[in-house]
Amino acid sequence: MESNSCSSFSQQPRQRQPPENLRVSIDGRSFAVDKTILSEKCEYFRALFQSGMRECQQEEIQLQCVGVLGFQVMLQVLGGKHPMLSSDQIVEAIECAAFLQVPALTEHLINIVNSENCLLIYHTAATYGVGELSYSSALFIRDMYPELKEEVHTLPKKMVDYIESLLPSSYMAVCSHSPSTEQLKDLQRTVCYLDEDNSEWKVLTHLPVSTSTTMAGVAVLDNKLYIIGGVHDITKKVVENGFCYNPAANTWSTICGSQQLRYNLTLIGHEGCLYAIGGEFNMKALSSVERYTVSNGSWGFVPPLPCPAALVASAIAVNRIFICLWKGKGATDILEYASERNQWLLVTTLIREHSYGLYMVPHKDNLYVMRNGPCDDFLMCVMDCYNLSSGQWTAMSGQYGNSKGSLLTAVARGDSVFTLSREVTTEYTVEDYKWRVKREMKGFGRIGSIYTFLMRLNKVCVSNMENSVDQDQKVRGFPRFSPQCSDSL
Incomplete structure (x- = not known):
């Protein structure tokens, strides 16, 4: 040779x-x-x-x-x-990934893209021809385009044009709704997106009549929305089918529900799979965890949680799955699901007088754990930050949430975290272990539990949906569904 x-x-x-x-x-x-x-x-x-x-x-x-x-x-x-x-290290690691062809290294570089290194990674990956990394960093830049616009325009025009051609992530929300009927449709059963230019919420699509988001698991995987579980009514009879919304085609389809019927579950989308974690059935908490592989449409059990748990707080940070499990006596365990080892690993334990983990938000290599505040005021969320690299906890200064809203649901995009309530939608800027209010917009004026997530929306699809909703509401008083594939609803 x-x-x-x-x-x-x-x-x-x-x-x-x-x-x-x-x-x-x-x-x-x-x-x-x-x-x-x-x-x-x-x-x-x-x-x-x-x-x-x-x-x-x-x-x-x-x-x-x-x-x-x-x-x-x-x-x-x-x-x-x-x-x-x-x-x-980033430049040489990309060079190494390009010449030696190391998929694990490329994946790691994708996982650590952030606002401080995204431009460097994008330019270097494009130079060395590491396509997947270049694409992922360009998507990140697109999501932070307003904040990075000046720096972006120092890149070659061709690279800038590519970034601008990509779809940005939109902040999405859906409330808890029980199934309806064809004869009596509920106009409130909608999936909405935040129009940030106009600071208001708009309808993207309506839930199929047989879909329940009450006590359901809701997650996004590969830019498709999945809803698993959910109950019909106060009897807590579980909806057996799962549902999938594809924004690119503006269609809903059905998928198999989990083998173990469950409600109040946590649903996570990660690397081509859905994970249905814990939940309840027949008023009993579950420890079982199931994984749905989208490529073959099948469910299978993976190692269970150490203890039964429902409504588990979860987050994906640097492409790793983390959950909070309440131990009692002021302690909350943070566990990681190590997919390559197929097991749950204890990462750390948060011990605070008020430490019940309500929600968890990832940013860079940090996990921000929201917990109940003093005097059992669940509208006052105290926050702690765990850094995965150093293994250190930091108590955050200040309290988050007030009479206008709380952090019981939150989504991170770039260096921003979006939260909402019926009265206000708030965007925070995350910086140096403090969240600073960046802007406030119109609230999500619906009752019930709220699920929030990010999706990339085709502008043509959004425009068509808005036009069809406006026209149908004028003509018949309810929205039209336009199936576009054989298993659409």
């Missing part, structure tokens, strides 16, 4: 069996690495070791295409760590 622009190999005598351990030399630095891991996780080394040429028998390889910092980051990621990176 001839040496190329990426590497050269020191000449060593042929061995009968390739060694399990290998030394990799870069710019005079030598690294002892596990050959099996390199073969499994790195396309470049897999091709080398399977070539059958004499170089695959060597005990030491000299790499010329990547830098020391990038290779060190790669080894950390392949070892299961989640390092936050400096600018120099």
